[in-house]
Amino acid sequence: MHDVVIAGAGPVGLFLAGELALAGCSVVVLEREADPHPPLAALPLGLRGLNAGSAETFYRRGMLQQLLKASGVDAATVGADPDADQAPRPRSLGHFAGITLDAADIDPAALAYRLPGPAMDGFMTSLEAVTGVLTERAAALGVSIVRGAPVTAVTQDEQTVTVTAGAQDHPARWLVGCDGGRSTVRTLSGFSFVGTEPLFTGYVAKVTFADPHQLPMGFQLTPTGMYLRTPLEGYLGMMDFDGGTFDRTQQLTCEHLQTILRRVSGTEVTLKEVHLASSFTDRAMQATTYRHGRVLLAGDAAHIHSPLGGQGLNLGIGDAMNLGWKLAATVRGDAPDDLLDTYTAERHPVGAAVLDWSRAQVAAMNPGPNAPALQHWVRDLLRTSDGTTQVYRRSSGLFHRYDLGSEQPLIGRTAPDFRLTDKTTLGDLLLDGHGVLLDFSSQQRLSEQAAPWKDRVRYIHGRPTKDLGFEALLVRPDGIVAWADTSAAAAGKELQSSLARWFARS
Numbered sequence: 001m002h003d004v005v006i007a008g009a010g011p012v013g014l015f016l017a018g019e020l021a022l023a024g025c026s027v028v029v030l031e032r033e034a035d036p037h038p039p040l041a042a043l044p045l046g047l048r049g050l051n052a053g054s055a056e057t058f059y060r061r062g063m064l065q066q067l068l069k070a071s072g073v074d075a076a077t078v079g080a081d082p083d084a085d086q087a088p089r090p091r092s093l094g095h096f097a098g099i100t101l102d103a104a105d106i107d108p109a110a111l112a113y114r115l116p117g118p119a120m121d122g123f124m125t126s127l128e129a130v131t132g133v134l135t136e137r138a139a140a141l142g143v144s145i146v147r148g149a150p151v152t153a154v155t156q157d158e159q160t161v162t163v164t165a166g167a168q169d170h171p172a173r174w175l176v177g178c179d180g181g182r183s184t185v186r187t188l189s190g191f192s193f194v195g196t197e198p199l200f201t202g203y204v205a206k207v208t209f210a211d212p213h214q215l216p217m218g219f220q221l222t223p224t225g226m227y228l229r230t231p232l233e234g235y236l237g238m239m240d241f242d243g244g245t246f247d248r249t250q251q252l253t254c255e256h257l258q259t260i261l262r263r264v265s266g267t268e269v270t271l272k273e274v275h276l277a278s279s280f281t282d283r284a285m286q287a288t289t290y291r292h293g294r295v296l297l298a299g300d301a302a303h304i305h306s307p308l309g310g311q312g313l314n315l316g317i318g319d320a321m322n323l324g325w326k327l328a329a330t331v332r333g334d335a336p337d338d339l340l341d342t343y344t345a346e347r348h349p350v351g352a353a354v355l356d357w358s359r360a361q362v363a364a365m366n367p368g369p370n371a372p373a374l375q376h377w378v379r380d381l382l383r384t385s386d387g388t389t390q391v392y393r394r395s396s397g398l399f400h401r402y403d404l405g406s407e408q409p410l411i412g413r414t415a416p417d418f419r420l421t422d423k424t425t426l427g428d429l430l431l432d433g434h435g436v437l438l439d440f441s442s443q444q445r446l447s448e449q450a451a452p453w454k455d456r457v458r459y460i461h462g463r464p465t466k467d468l469g470f471e472a473l474l475v476r477p478d479g480i481v482a483w484a485d486t487s488a489a490a491a492g493k494e495l496q497s498s499l500a501r502w503f504a505r506s
């Protein structure tokens with residue numbers, strides 16, 4: 001019997017599998033598709049934007065350089081010299097509702113606690129590159145990945161969950177559904193999935209245009225929808241506000257796509273050939289809880305929304321980073337009673353905020369008399385430093401804060417990448433997925449308190465190269481600050497209760 005079965009070898013299932021295996025769990029991933037290289041995952045249609053929060057997550061597990069290489073991205077455009085006095089202004093920003101943002105408008109002073117390091121910015125990649133790197137890591141850690149194995153049945157009792165794929169049953173202690181937006185695990189396990197119905201059908205296609213000069217590059221908001229061209233050869237994106245009524249089981253013909261393109265572009269452009277195409281909608285739904293007994297959900301299985309603003313993959317990677325160490329500690333019998341419940345408590349609000357973020361963009365693009373007024377107002381807002389900085393805060397994945405019951409603004413947020421005078425970084429210390437207690441005091445004041453936790457929390461004493469005003473920090477395995485001390489003298493009860501909250505054995 002495995003500790004955990006994961007349904008779905010998409011990016012979220014693979015990331016989670018790696019986290020669990022890193023923490024010593026036995027894991028099997030059951031993937032419906034036999035082909036590990038689906039054409040939709042490769043460029044151009046597999047193009048995905050990872051935000052700075054995801055770059056940081058890959059960095060903290062030692063995969064950033066490999067992913068940058070697989071994505072053809074220069075590491076210098078993502079990182080910053082750790083010896084620099086301060087963190088650089090973010091470089092890439094994207095768009096809100098097709099209205100592009102200028103990173104030069106961001107106010108770095110409003111972005112507290114950033115320290116220069118290798119993972120400062122997001123970057124463009126492909127699903128193929130992400131799943132390639134994650135598959136390699138999972139395999140190296142001993143995860144077994146079974147392809148051509150669609151999950152068709154799930155039963156659970158108090159001790160076990162049994163997952164059927166093909167003719168085979170896979171008993172395990174836990175099941176995580178990472179099987180995408182139309183999750184079978186979610187349906188079979190009785191989760192409720194609630195939200196809003198779609199307004200549009202979206203399309204991405206690789207095409208050959210007869211007369212490409214008719215369509216300018218970039219996001220084009222029109223009175224009837226939106227289309228997008230990028231420098232990637234033949235890439236076409238479109239949004240058609242048809243009420244999301246297109247039957248997605250239908251084949252995407254050249255004729256259909258041309259009709260839509262002519263409608264949304266208001267041109268007579270001609271498509272010579274469609275090489276590959278896919279459709280989606282802006283249906284925005286979320287599971288009301290991410291756990292039912294021994295079954296959990298992560299990634300698109302837990303939440304779906306339109307791809308506007310490029311958040312779904314980032315959100316799912318965040319789910320996996322949050323869930324991995326908690327589920328592993330539960331499997332090992334190393335977790336406080338309610339640790340697993342904090343997964344829904346922390347990640348559900350983050351997911352709900354992303355759903356709203358994408359809804360707001362749909363509202364600003366929905367053709368009709370009101371959208372131009374809203375777009376005008378958004379453009380005005382984005383000409384201000386505060387407006388652009390706020391959009392960056394919402395979309396970068398670095399500034400959400402879990403409510404851990406403290407007023408201290410860093411607690412509940414991702415930790416800055418402290419660098420010690422011996423050149424060790426926090427990223428180095430998190431590589432093996434342990435919690436870390438950083439003691440910056442001159443006399444190792446916390447070493448005695450840390451001693452009883454040493455099999456679960458690494459105690460590190462050192463001086464940081466930059467002073468952010470902390471004498472000590474307790475960082476969870478997912479890089480979130482659980483406790484921070486501004487004066488070592490006050491450390492004591494609060495540190496012990498935080499250690500107990502996250503690391504005590506039940």
Ligand SMILES: Cc1cc2nc3c(=O)[nH]c(=O)nc-3n(C[C@H](O)[C@H](O)[C@H](O)COP(=O)(O)OP(=O)(O)OC[C@H]3O[C@@H](n4cnc5c(N)ncnc54)[C@H](O)[C@@H]3O)c2cc1C
Pocket residue numbers: 007008009010011012013030031032033047048049050149150151152178179180181183184185204280298299300301307309310311312313314315316
């Ligand atoms: C056009 C487009 C552009 C996007 N751009 C971005 C972007 O720029 N940035 C971003 O962050 N996000 C983006 N997204 C969203 C992102 O692609 C998804 O959120 C992400 O792929 C979700 O990962 P996942 O692993 O949860 O699910 P998936 O990638 O859907 O993987 C699920 C896996 O489960 C398998 N599966 C399904 N059913 C079963 C079953 N019954 N049994 C076993 N296996 C099963 C599937 O075959 C698949 O391999 C975009 C989405 C689209 C459509």
